[in-house]
Amino acid sequence: MSEPRDVDLLIVGAGPVGLFGAYYAGVRGLSTVVVDSLEEVGGQITAMYPEKAIFDVAGFPAIKGRDLVANLVEQAAPHKPEYLLGHTAAGLEKREGGFAVTTEDGVVINTRAIVVTGGIGRFTPRPLPAGGEYLGRGLVHFVTDPNELAGQDVVVVGGGDSALDWALMLHPIAKSVTLVHRRAEFRAHPHSVELLHASPVQIVTEAQVAAVRGETVVTEVDLDVKGEIQTLRCDKLVAALGFTANLGALEQWGLEINKRSIAVDPTGRTNIEGIYAAGDIVDYPGKVKLIVSGFGEVATAVNNIAAYLDPKVSAFPGHLSDYGA
Numbered sequence: 001m002s003e004p005r006d007v008d009l010l011i012v013g014a015g016p017v018g019l020f021g022a023y024y025a026g027v028r029g030l031s032t033v034v035v036d037s038l039e040e041v042g043g044q045i046t047a048m049y050p051e052k053a054i055f056d057v058a059g060f061p062a063i064k065g066r067d068l069v070a071n072l073v074e075q076a077a078p079h080k081p082e083y084l085l086g087h088t089a090a091g092l093e094k095r096e097g098g099f100a101v102t103t104e105d106g107v108v109i110n111t112r113a114i115v116v117t118g119g120i121g122r123f124t125p126r127p128l129p130a131g132g133e134y135l136g137r138g139l140v141h142f143v144t145d146p147n148e149l150a151g152q153d154v155v156v157v158g159g160g161d162s163a164l165d166w167a168l169m170l171h172p173i174a175k176s177v178t179l180v181h182r183r184a185e186f187r188a189h190p191h192s193v194e195l196l197h198a199s200p201v202q203i204v205t206e207a208q209v210a211a212v213r214g215e216t217v218v219t220e221v222d223l224d225v226k227g228e229i230q231t232l233r234c235d236k237l238v239a240a241l242g243f244t245a246n247l248g249a250l251e252q253w254g255l256e257i258n259k260r261s262i263a264v265d266p267t268g269r270t271n272i273e274g275i276y277a278a279g280d281i282v283d284y285p286g287k288v289k290l291i292v293s294g295f296g297e298v299a300t301a302v303n304n305i306a307a308y309l310d311p312k313v314s315a316f317p318g319h320l321s322d323y324g325a
Helices: 016-027 043-048 065-079 161-170 190-197 248-252 291-309
Strands: 005-012 032-036 082-085 089-095 098-103 108-116 122-125 153-157 176-181 202-205 207-213 220-225 228-233 236-239 243-246 261-263 275-277
Touching: 005 016, 005 082, 005 098, 005 291, 016 032, 016 043, 016 065, 016 291, 032 108, 043 065, 089 248, 108 291, 153 161, 153 228, 161 176, 161 190, 176 207, 275 291
Parallel strands: 005 032, 005 108, 032 082, 108 275, 153 176, 153 236, 176 202
Antiparallel strands: 089 098, 098 108, 122 243, 207 220, 220 228
């Protein structure tokens, strides 16, 4: 078992909001550990849409998810946060001067304060009704590198934003792209639906995957279209059916939780002294779940933690140009 970590601040969640929190913790001179159940930093962006362009980050007319994550890591790097990836925060014990958090793998982090930036919590992709045995053999839930699908026949299943995003992104790269949705109408943003109908993507609605075939990898899929079977050539089957999520062990910490969200005050403080939260995982009147909102929330939380840990300092960090690396 590894040695316990002793730090000023534990950040639970290594998505964009957690990474920005690591930067601000460093600015305020706080030693930091960032823990995440995923094997890579970046949270949902890394897992679900690393190549998707993000348009609502201040100062970037557009930036790919993968590039945004890399920039956030670089921004925090001078302050040397420690990343514990592939570890899930589980047990919480209140101790004098802070907390002891134990991961599911038994790693103990002794910390003076905590910021929870866990996004929507632990998420699991919704499975296809058929063909689950081909997962990793042509069936995927996330496309990590679109260029790997160049020249392939791709079938995307789903009607939400992720499904349409993948279909629109892949059609200039792939040999063919077919989007399959079980309803006639889409849940995605109306502008994405307009772009879809104006694209070369083949659209099959009121249909679902009935069977998947291939000796070792996917080569064909059968679609049930209003009771009739249609067979499509398929090299890559992208199941973008959404996901289920839960807060896991965080629900046992005694935090005030409302509809799978953690209640916080304007400083990001929860009902437990010394524990703060920010990002999509929090709830308060007027909350808007955007990356940009999370950036402001975690900056507010971390700066207030600095003042909480040392009442002699101000929550206001001053002009950051004075903190040049």
